[in-house]
Amino acid sequence: MSEPKKLYIKTYGCQMNVYDSERMSETLGGQGYVETKSPEDADMILLNTCHIREKAAEKVYSELGRFKGLKAEKPDLKIGVAGCVAQAEGEEIMRRQPLVDLVVGPQSYHRLPEMEAKTRTGAKALDTDFPEEDKFEKLKNRPKAKRGPTAFLTVQEGCDKFCAFCVVPYTRGAEVSRPADRIIREAQDLVERGVREITLLGQNVNAYHGAGPKGDMTLAGLIWELNKVDGLERIRFTTSHPNDMADDLIEAHGTCNKLMPYLHLPVQSGSDRILKRMNRSHTAESYLRLIERIRAARPDIVMSGDFIVGFPEETEEDFQATLDLVQEVKYGYAYSFKYSTRPGTPAAERPQVDPDAADDRLQRLQALITQHQREIQDAMVGRKVSVLFEKPGRLAGQMVGKSEYLHSVHVSDADVAVGELRDVRITSSGANSLAGELI
Ligand code: 5AD
Ligand code: SF4
Numbered sequence: 039m040s041e042p043k044k045l046y047i048k049t050y051g052c053q054m055n056v057y058d059s060e061r062m063s064e065t066l067g068g069q070g071y072v073e074t075k076s077p078e079d080a081d082m083i084l085l086n087t088c089h090i091r092e093k094a095a096e097k098v099y100s101e102l103g104r105f106k107g108l109k110a111e112k113p114d115l116k117i118g119v120a121g122c123v124a125q126a127e128g129e130e131i132m133r134r135q136p137l138v139d140l141v142v143g144p145q146s147y148h149r150l151p152e153m154e155a156k157t158r159t160g161a162k163a164l165d166t167d168f169p170e171e172d173k174f175e176k177l178k179n180r181p182k183a184k185r186g187p188t189a190f191l192t193v194q195e196g197c198d199k200f201c202a203f204c205v206v207p208y209t210r211g212a213e214v215s216r217p218a219d220r221i222i223r224e225a226q227d228l229v230e231r232g233v234r235e236i237t238l239l240g241q242n243v244n245a246y247h248g249a250g251p252k253g254d255m256t257l258a259g260l261i262w263e264l265n266k267v268d269g270l271e272r273i274r275f276t277t278s279h280p281n282d283m284a285d286d287l288i289e290a291h292g293t294c295n296k297l298m299p300y301l302h303l304p305v306q307s308g309s310d311r312i313l314k315r316m317n318r319s320h321t322a323e324s325y326l327r328l329i330e331r332i333r334a335a336r337p338d339i340v341m342s343g344d345f346i347v348g349f350p351e352e353t354e355e356d357f358q359a360t361l362d363l364v365q366e367v368k369y370g371y372a373y374s375f376k377y378s379t380r381p382g383t384p385a386a387e388r389p390q391v392d393p394d395a396a397d398d399r400l401q402r403l404q405a406l407i408t409q410h411q412r413e414i415q416d417a418m419v420g421r422k423v424s425v426l427f428e429k430p431g432r433l434a435g436q437m438v439g440k441s442e443y444l445h446s447v448h449v450s451d452a453d454v455a456v457g458e459l460r461d462v463r464i465t466s467s468g469a470n471s472l473a474g475e476l477i
Contacts (some may be wrong), residue, residue: 039124045071046080048101051088053276054189054239055121058088061177062120062147069151077108082116082154084140089205090247091378098123102135109137116140116157120147122209126382129165141163144195144210145169148176154365168211175220186431186459187234187426188440191220191247193260194240199279200305202317203346203386206241210457215240215248216253218263233257235272235440236264244278244287251476258286261398269461272426272442276342277300278322292335298368299336300444304344308363309356312349317384322363329367338445340370340414347403348377348396350388357399364406369412370443372407376400415445416467422477423447425462427454438469438471446471 042347045066062084063073077083083105087098098119109115111379118140119131125143132138139157142150143166153163174192196211197204225236238260240246255263257275261315264273273296280303290297301399307313310323332339345360364372376396379386418441425447437456438448447462454460462474 042072043070044074044079045084046074046085047086049086050078050094050097051086051090052120053190053237054192054195055086057192057239058121058144058147059084060190061174061299062086062150063176065147065150066154069154077105078215080108081114082118083108084118084120086424087121088115089122089126089209089380091375093378095123095127098131106137116154117223118142118153118157120144120206125166125209126205130166132162132164140164141166142188143167145173145312147418148173170380172216174216176282176393183231185228185231185233185427187232189228189233189235190239191221191224191228191236192216192239193275194243194246196343197241200243200317200384201326202315203349203380203383204328205380205383208382210241213242213245213345215254217245218248218250218260221248221260222263222267225264225270227270228437229267234270234459235274238264238273238275240275241277241406242279242282243275244282244284254260256284256286258284258290260291261287261294261297265294269297272296272298274298274300274444278303278317280305283328288332288335291332291339298444299330299339300342300442301339302342302344302371303332305363306344307349307356308360309352310359312352312356315351315385315388316346316349322359326363326366334375338443341367342371342444343367344368345374345375346377347374347399348391348393350377350390350397352377352391352396354395357403360403361406364403364410368410368414369407370427371411374400374403374407403446411457412467415472418443418445418464418472419467421464423462423472423474424459425449425474426457426459429456433442441472447474448472449474449476452476 047059049055116139120142124141145168146165156163194215196207196213198213244257247254253371264322305325310321424439425439427437431438431448435451461477464472464474466473
């Protein structure tokens, strides 16, 4: 038998890229590739890139430059760029960095085998189309190998919302939902391989409207179907838009036993003026009322969110409104970013906020978020939580897992295996995790 070829994939950005990298690796597995952790061993290097913030494209070019030596030593080495920078830059990547053999956009991963074969003939391969066919259906079936207890599963891709700061509608394209039966099959398959918790992914996951047996299904409908899958213990989903938080989904948080009490619901800003300029089509008030309804359905839910500070024209008063909203919601987790210009998006042309002012606001916002995060984590001490154990901890005999609220929890000297779901009494709260004892 010939030696397997080695594939090195580096993944940047969001969870959807993590999922896509797994699927690309599985697909290239059919071409005789196995994954390696070191680029030096690789016959093919793939960078799965992200374009959402900061100088993403520049980072990719500098990373590519570092492979020059490797390619000189090993002329057969193939180098590919996938993901949202590939989509946004296209052919420009090959022009600027001639050592790149392959550029593949997020909607064309199922064409990787042909593209890889093309590069083996010495030609370059480029595909940044938005094809009609369902790439997931065309991608190779996921192999039956055993895997860890948690997995991502993409159910929806793309976005039609066009927030003024965001590249996603351009790089991932229009909103598309996968049919429900394929998702359920994939979930069953993951469970057979040891998965206990599935996080449903989509750029706008709660806009899910995939074909079901009786017409289109909502995300709540899909969750209820997954709730029936034996052996699947936990369901999560991310990322949601406030305007797509339908009544049946809110209700499911109170009634669906496998749906976890954690919700990532980005608001971006607390100022109605800025929300309007962002094209968010909701207000701070409507968002707060929505959270009231979600908390009425599931009082212990932990909220999470995303914020952008220093969006064009944001004043100190607008920023204060963001702090006020954060005070009112009290997030268990929140991600905050300084606005960064994305060429081609509407906000890119607008007057920018002074970078020092934006830095200062980011620091103040993060301090408040961290304080709340801490308080919510500390309030877990003394409580009983359920923990899905994922891996051994750093210390001998320690096991680490996640609570239903997504807090990291570790227990010491406990007789518990990876993949087990156990009740734990929380005994202390550390910097980034909780400690507890099995009940
Ligand atoms: N600048 C800063 N943050 C951004 N995000 C999206 N686009 C930008 C941008 N141009 C943030 C939003 C989004 C998260 C995934 O990234 O908060 O919810
Ligand atoms: Fe981007 Fe999310 Fe807005 Fe869509 S809803 S444009 S993905 S920030």
